[in-house]
Amino acid sequence: MGKKILVVDDSSTVRQQVRIALSQAGYTVVEAVDGMDGQSKIQANSDLAMVICDVNMPRMNGLQMLEAVHKSGSAAGVPIVMLTSEAQPALIRQAKANGAKGWIVKPFKAEMLVAAVKKLAA
Amino acid sequence: MDAPFSKSPAWVRISLGIWAPMLLVVCAFLLSSHLLTLPSPEVEDPALQAAVVTVRKQEDTGKWMAIHVLYADCKCSQGVAKYLVSSERPEGVAEKLILVGEDAAMAEQAAAMGFEVIQTTPEGLSEDWHMQAAPLLVLVDPANQLQYLGGYTDRKQAADIRDVAILSSLQQTKSVPALPLFGCAVSQSLQRAVDPFGLR
Amino acid sequence: MLEKIKSFVVLPPTVSEVEQKYVDRINKIVVIFFALHVPVFMGVAALCGTGVLKAFLLTSACLVGPVLAWKGLPSRKAALVNGFAAMCFGGLLVHFGQGPMQIEMHFYFFVLLGLLAVYGNPMVIVVAAVTVATHHLLIYFLLPSSVFNYEASIWVVLVHALFVVLQSPAAAWIARSFFDNVIGLELIVQARTQALDQRNEDMRLILDNCGQGFVTLDAQGNMSAERSPAVDAWMGHAPAGTPFSALLAEHNPDAGAWFELAWESIMDGFMLLELCISQLPSKVQLGERAVQITYTPLLDDKEQLTGMLVVLTDVTAAMAQAAAEESQLELMAVFGHLVNDRSGFLSFVEEADLIMGRIEDPNCNRVELLRQLHTLKGSGSLFGLSKLTARCHEAETQMIDDGTLSPAARKGIVESWASFQQDLQQLMAQSNTSAVELSQSEYSDTLKAAEQGAPHQELVQRMQSWLLEPTDRRLERLAQQAQRISGRLGKDLEVHFEGNGLRLEPHAWRSFWNTMVHALRNAADHGTDQSGVLRLVTALEGSSFVLSLSDNGPGVNWEQVRQKAREMGLPSETQADLQEALFADGLSTREFATETSGRGVGMSSLKEATVSLGGRIEIESVPQQGTTMRFIFPHTAMHGQGADRAAA
Structure with missing residues (x-):
């Protein structure tokens, strides 16, 4: 079993893209559909190597989730990378302030995602 | 060698053009004083012969005679004089000091050491002895023959004054070549030639 | 050989800045050094009794040269003067140092010959050596040989010469090496820098022209x-x-x-x-x-x-080129539609123009904006407006991802539409915009009626109807669109249509026809199986005008609709509630939004268009047999007299 990566995104298309790319590279992918779900998945999976998280999601968005996770300390040491579209520098700043390690612009290339995950989840 | 900046002023170049040859000539004369020897009179000079005879006194009969010609104004002569009054003099030698010019102290000291001091002037020396330079050593055997006429040292102002050694060699009938004459011109004509600018 | 020696002794004419500074500095030090000779020589003269005043005068005279040279000559020339003066100072020292130490005073010459090598100029050494030689030779010219015995001194002169000859070339060699490798380093660096500058210049030239x-x-x-x-x-x-x-x-x-x-x-x-x-x-x-x-x-x-x-x-030009090509393709598509279905296309343009007004409106709420975008995207794609369709799709995606439409995306759509309109106007200018379309049979029927003396009123009505649009044309277009959609979905759809010779007021019905696309999509997408049959019929039923769309698909999954309606908090008790929910904003049973359907905004637009013409929608769905959607309007609506919307 490869390292466990959590992807939090309300778009099943995006989740699918991430899942396919990462599972081909030997990772185990856990999916969550929004921030709420993501938060509970983080608590349920203590062996996460990394979290990839969308910004705009219903119920609880990525930033809210990040903040909650950051405060609770439940994902301490687990690198969190935000998925974002190109028009939101301010959101990225906010995410970084809340402990996000980095950000990836959508749409992304699968091999780039895998390479980035390899570096961060190492 | 072109100058990278403006040409030097003319007066500087002219001044240096005068300065350099003058300095060369001055230095050449200074050099000559310790490179060239002064002329000494001929041994066969009858005037000299005659002068030697006149200085021998009655009590000097049968003795070797040493005549020291020193020039009061001459640095080298003063050196020799100092040496003479402070060194051990050989026995049985009649020693005369011909002092050119005035130096009462030198005359007194020499007389006290047993030298017969004969005072004269540059002109007198030139006329009576046909000598023009000092210091000069004259050694005469008991038969009034001039055995040595020359300098005291190998080189100018050398510390090794060799009068006693020369005398003893001659007394053992060894012939001694005359040492070069380093010192001062006494006669005015010689002074003019050697030191036209009065530098010494 | 002589050339070699000359080039060795004589330095290259150029004086570098470094050399200049260096020689200037040495000259200054040497002048100070020489100036100190005055008191020292006076001291020596005092010790040796050779005349303090004379020492002062002669040493000062000797100092005149170096001072003049330092102030008034170029550095290299001043160095030569110092070389000369150094030897003269030596002569003075030997003179004033008369006495037992006089021979040792000669060390001065050899020390100075060595020291002069710091100038890095062999010529300085040569000048010094020549000065010494000249002193010795001058004696023979100045003093008469008749008086002096030269022979006694010739050996001394030769010994002097031997030492000078031994030392001078060595000192000159050191000086030259010092010049070449230390002072001249600047020149070497300069040459390299020049070469580098040249290369940089070449590089710059390339960059400048790139x-x-x-x-x-x-x-x-x-x-x-x-x-x-x-x-x-x-x-x-x-x-x-x-x-x-x-x-x-x-x-x-x-x-x-x-x-x-x-x-x-x-x-x-x-x-x-x-x-x-x-x-x-x-x-x-x-x-x-x-x-x-x-x-x-x-x-x-x-x-x-x-x-x-x-x-x-x-890439301005390249992008303009690509955009021009895209526009060209679009224009060709537009031209094709204009030729085949002029009024249909123009009514789409008018409808799209209205939508554009809503999109540009900053007060337009999210749901409506999304719906308008979706409609525009759908009809745009049907008419081959690829640029506009792409902008709309991007904007839609952005709205769903981020919740808002960025000004840039909004601007992109508006600009894309403006450029399309411009192209269209050019095309239109070449054809008549106010033509009335008339089929051959209609023309001959009307002619016949007139010849047969048909009542005046009938003829007037007939001719008035020419400005109305035959439903056949619209149905045909919808049929084509349905087939295109199903083709894209990989289905083999059979589409039948029947206009029954009815005509509708084109302006009032434009919005309805455009939003009808959504119903067709739904039908083509999930209303039919791999090989389905779709029927489009317009007919008069009593005093009503009815458009019906039927498929032979699996029927509406009412249970799923109920579930979705509940999730969205809509009423879901009665069948009427469910029918209502089917046309609600945002309801979609689809998991993915595609370019074809699935965002749940299309049907609500259709319903809005229907209601605005005074119509209503009925749905009859039989599981595994098919669904029929009936759009029922009062007769008057055919001429554009809707319930709450006057004909344009």
């Missing part, structure tokens, strides 16, 4: 001074050390902020360098100019980033 912008950034993202002129020309000059992000922000604040952020992520070092670089802004609008930016990282041996090569390429 249409691309090159600039390197340091590890902090600050610009270097070296850059090609295109950078300054396009972005304006910024001094070295300016952050590239700041310069970028001057032209394009978004790009500047984005660059800064992406550069920060590079500096953070958490993310993969390639990823970070790929997230640096790559296409930037600099005023009128569209510029593509590529980045090449500069790494050291340890793979650490030391800087970045930034290459800017003006």
Whole structure:
């Protein structure tokens, strides 16, 4: 079993893209559909190597989730990378302030995602 | 060698053009004083012969005679004089000091050491002895023959004054070549030639 | 040989700045050194009794030369004077040092000959040696040989000469080596620098004539001074050390902020360098100019980033070209539609224009905006407006991802529409816009009626109807669209239509026809199986005008609709509630939105258009047999007299 990566995104298309790319590279992918779900998945999976998280999601968005996770300390040491579209520098700043390690612009290339995950989840 | 900046002023170049040859000539004369020897009179000079005879006194009969010609104004002569009054003099030698010019102290000291001091002037020396330079050593055997006429040292102002050694060699009938004459011109004509600018 | 010696002794004529400074300094030191000779020589003279005053006068006279030369001659010439004077000082020292130490005083000459090598000029040594020789030779000219015995001194002169000959060439050689390797180093460096400058100039020439912008950034993202002129020309000059992000922000604040952020992520070092670089802004609008930016990282041996090569390429022309090609294709499609279905196409244009008004309206709420975008996208794709369709799709995706429509995306759609309209107007100018379409049979029927003396009123009505649009045409177009959609979905759809010779007022019905596309999509997408049959019929039923759309698919999954309706908090008790929910905003049973259907906004538009014409919708669905959707309107609506909307 490869390292466990959590992807939090309300778009099943995006989740699918991430899942396919990462599972081909030997990772185990856990999916969550929004921030709420993501938060509970983080608590349920203590062996996460990394979290990839969308910004705009219903119920609880990525930033809210990040903040909650950051405060609770439940994902301490687990690198969190935000998925974002190109028009939101301010959101990225906010995410970084809340402990996000980095950000990836959508749409992304699968091999780039895998390479980035390899570096961060190492 | 072109100058990278403006040409030097003319007066500087002219001044240096005068300065350099003058300095060369001055230095050449200074050099000559310790490179060239002064002329000494001929041994066969009858005037000299005659002068030697006149200085021998009655009590000097049968003795070797040493005549020291020193020039009061001459640095080298003063050196020799100092040496003479402070060194051990050989026995049985009649020693005369011909002092050119005035130096009462030198005359007194020499007389006290047993030298017969004969005072004269540059002109007198030139006329009576046909000598023009000092210091000069004259050694005469008991038969009034001039055995040595020359300098005291190998080189100018050398510390090794060799009068006693020369005398003893001659007394053992060894012939001694005359040492070069380093010192001062006494006669005015010689002074003019050697030191036209009065530098010494 | 002689040439060799000459070139060895004589220095090259050019005096470098370094040599100049160096020789000047040595000259100064030497003059001070010589000046100190005056008191020292006076002391020596006092000790040796050779005349203190004379020592003062002669030494000072000797000092005149070096002082004059120092003040008034070029450095190299002054050095020669010092070489000469040094030997004269030697002569004086030997003279004033008369006495037992006089011979030792001669050391002075040889020490000075050695010291003079610091000038790095063999000529100084030569001058000194010649000075010594001249002194010795002069004696023979100045003093008469009749009086002096030269022979006694000739050996002394020869010994002097031997020592000088031994020392001078050695000192000259040292001086020359010192010149070549230390003082002359400057010249060597200069020559190399010149060669480098030449190469730099060549490089600069290449950069100057290259249409691309090159600039390197340091590890902090600050610009270097070296850059090609295109950078300054396009972005304006910024001094070295300016952050590239700041310069970028001057032209394009978004790009500047984005660059800064992406550069920060590079500096953070958490993310993969390639990823970070790929997230640096790559296409930037600099005023009128569209510029593509590529980045090449500069790494050291340890793979650490030391800087970045930034290459800017003006792609304005290339992009304009691509856009022109796209427009051309679009225009051809538009032309095709104009020829085949002129009124249909024009009514789409009018409808789209209205939608555009809503999109531009900043007060338009999210749901409506989304619906309008969706409608525009759908009809745009049917008429081959690929650019507009692409903009709409992007905007839709953005709205769903981010919840809002960025001004840039909004602007993109509006501009795309404006350019399309411009093209269209050009096309239209070449054809008559006010033509009335009339089929051959209609024409002959009317003619016949007139010939047969048909009542005046009937003829008037007949001719009035010419301005109305035959439903056949619309149905045909919808049928074609349905087939296109099903073809795209990989289905083999059979579509029948029946107009029954009815005509409708084109302006009033435009919106309805355009939104009808959504119902067709639904039908083609999930209303039919792999090989389905679709029927489109317009008919008069009593005093009602009815358009029906039937398929032979699996029927509506009412249970699923009920579930979705509940999720959305809509009433779901009765069948009427469910029918209502089917047309509600945002209800979609689809998991993915595609370009075809699935965002749940299309049907609500259709319902709105129906209601505005005074109509209602009935749905009859039999599981495994099919669904029929009936759009029922009062008869008067056919002439554009709707319930709450007057005919345009």
